[in-house]
Amino acid sequence: MLRHVYTRARELDEFKADAMLATAFALAGIVESLLVKTGGHSRLLTALAMTALSVPLAWRRRNTLGAVVGFVAVVVAAGPLNTFLFSKLTCSFLALILLAYTVGRHEVGWRIWLELALLAATVFVYGGISRPTDLLWGTIFLGGPALTGRAIRSRALYQREMREKTTRLQTERELRARRAVEDERAR
Known part of the structure; x- marks a missing residue:
């Protein structure tokens, strides 16, 4: 059963999967903001800020820089408001960890550092x-998830390279076998 769920999840379009993830983060953030002690801060503003904070997760793989800038913009906008995004909530930290992982996994060059x-x-x-x-x-x-993303990226690139090499070698082997058969027939 778990294998079936895993296979179905892998077959999802990246954007749909990220949109579902963003929705899950928004719902979890709303529920968490309703259940956590506020310390005198606004539950409504925090729930709205957490919902807005989840939106950039929907495009994290298609436009990582845009997702990071959107995330930072929401945090900066929510900073002066009466919210408890980072003082009491866990979902905001998990979203931050996910974005750090995404940066490591999907970006290259100077954009990683930015x-x-x-x-x-x-x-x-x-x-x-x-x-x-x-x-x-x-x-x-932040460094741990980013390094994990880099390691997984390197592994995925290596696996892709090995698959391509295997395909190329199989094609060459089949070509050599056909040539050998043709040479044998020609004799």
Whole structure:
């Protein structure tokens, strides 16, 4: 049964899968904002901010830079409001981790550093960083998922290269076999 679910999930269009993921994050964020102690902050504004924060996850693979900029824009807009996005909620941190992973998995070159810098600035400004150890934790918090994304990207590229090489070798082997048969017939 799990294999069937996994196969169906792998066959989904990337955009549909990301839209479903964003919807799940929005719903989880709304539920979490309704259940968590507010500490005097607005539940409604936090639920709305979490919903808006989930929207960029829908295009995270198609336009990673746009997703990161959208995420940062929502966090910056929600910063001065009476929300508890990063002080009490877990979903916002999970979305941040997912975006850091996505940057590592799908981006190349200087864009990786730009997008990770934007996410790091968001964590350091709005995540309640107050001690030097928090700075170290924030770096590990973003660097770990980004490095995991890079490792999985490298593995996927290697597997693709090996599949192409195997296909090429099989084609060459079949061609050599046909030529050998033709040479044998020609004798």
